[in-house]
Amino acid sequence: xxxxxQNPRYLITVTGKKLTVTCSQNMNHEYMSWYxxxxxxxxxxxxxxxxxxxxxxxxxPEGYKVSRKEKRNFPLILESPSPNQTSxxxxxxxxxxxxxxxxRYNEQFFGPGTRLTVL
Amino acid sequence: xxxxxxxPQYQHVQEGEDFTTYCNSxxxxxxxxxxxxxxxxxxxxLIQLVKSGEVKKQKxxxxxxxxxxxxxxxxxxxxxxxxxxxxxxxxxxxxxxxxYIFGTGTRLKVLA
Numbered sequence: 118x119x120x121x122x123q124n125p126r127y128l129i130t131v132t133g134k135k136l137t138v139t140c141s142q143n144m145n146h147e148y149m150s151w152y153x154x155x156x157x158x159x160x161x162x163x164x165x166x167x168x169x170x171x172x173x174x175x176x177x178p179e180g181y182k183v184s185r186k187e188k189r190n191f192p193l194i195l196e197s198p199s200p201n202q203t204s205x206x207x208x209x210x211x212x213x214x215x216x217x218x219x220x221r222y223n224e225q226f227f228g229p230g231t232r233l234t235v236l
Numbered sequence: 237x238x239x240x241x242x243x244p245q246y247q248h249v250q251e252g253e254d255f256t257t258y259c260n261s262x263x264x265x266x267x268x269x270x271x272x273x274x275x276x277x278x279x280x281x282l283i284q285l286v287k288s289g290e291v292k293k294q295k296x297x298x299x300x301x302x303x304x305x306x307x308x309x310x311x312x313x314x315x316x317x318x319x320x321x322x323x324x325x326x327x328x329x330x331x332x333x334x335x336y337i338f339g340t341g342t343r344l345k346v347l348a
Contacts, residue, residue, distance in 0.1 A: 150336060157245070159324060160279070160338040167334055175335050176237070207278055215336055216328035218267050218286050225269070225336075227278040 119144045123208050123228035130198055131236050138193045138231050140208030148214040149191040150175065150225070151183065153204040160207065166191055167214060198235040206231045238263050238329055242339040250347050255315050257342035259308040259325035266328055268301055268308045273341075274321040282310075315346045 121142045130136055142149065147168050152160040152175075162175030166185040180202055182194040191210075195202060207230050213222040239262045249255050259268070267286045271279040283292055285301035285308065292299045298311045308325055322343045329335040 148334070152338070157340065159240075159242075159340040160326075162336050162338075165334060165336065173333060173335075176337065209279075214328070214334050215269060215284075215326075216266060216334055220284065223267070223269070223284055224281040225271075225279075227280070230278050 119226070121208055121210055121226050121228040123206075123231050125231060126229060127232050129234045129236065132199055133197050136195050136198060136233075138195075138206060138208075138233070140191045140193065140228060141189050142191075142208075142210040142226070143189065144210065144212065144226065145188065146210035146212050146226070147188070148212075148225075149185065149208065149210045151181070151191070151193045152207045152209065153177065153202075154207060154230075155204050163193070163206075198233075200235050202233065203235050204233060206233060238337060240325060240327065240337050240339040242323075242325060242342050244342055245340065246343045246345075248345045248347060249315050251317060252314050255312045255319070255344055257310050257323050257325075257344075259310075259339050261306045261327060264305045266305070268305075268325055268327045270299060270308075270310055271324045271326060271338075272321050273324065277321075279324060312344075315344070317346050317348055320344060320346050 150165040151163040164183040166172040208228040209225040211225045213219040215223040270282040273279045290301040325339040
């Protein structure tokens, strides 16, 4: 089954304790993103990746790191989490970046989400 | 920076009534996508519009892309309880990057 998986689904942690949220897709997609969703703010892009070893900042990258060593995986790393990073996080992937007008190839598939609470 | 606003933020309708959400970008978009997120779920792709003035229909849903490619709308005819959720528009940013921006979303509640 074609899907994007994220782990963990729920996480409660304390300020300063490093954590990693994993994201994996099995569709050979090139473009991957991390978003955070907060009430009234919609989804905001944290980082994106065009392909292996190619990553760049989205709109709200402060406090986050990512890596793309393999095409299928795109982990999100919080080196020193703070309470303002409490949020719902989504990983997403698409075959082609949405910028290239390639019809259904631009469709972003989302993971189930990770609800993170930083105390 | 570039912003994409949606109005209204919330909408309650009686089942069978129509519903429209509007999406406005501060800059021109090369294309626009619409997503639906059910309560407790993740966003799911609905459609992509590319051409100026484009109109696409999916059953009771009608999507429009403005002539200037800075605004878009989603209209649902005769809402059903299955239409409940938050609707987002989204589009790529220009400026030499491959960032992607989502609108603020419209949460729809349908009263049976």
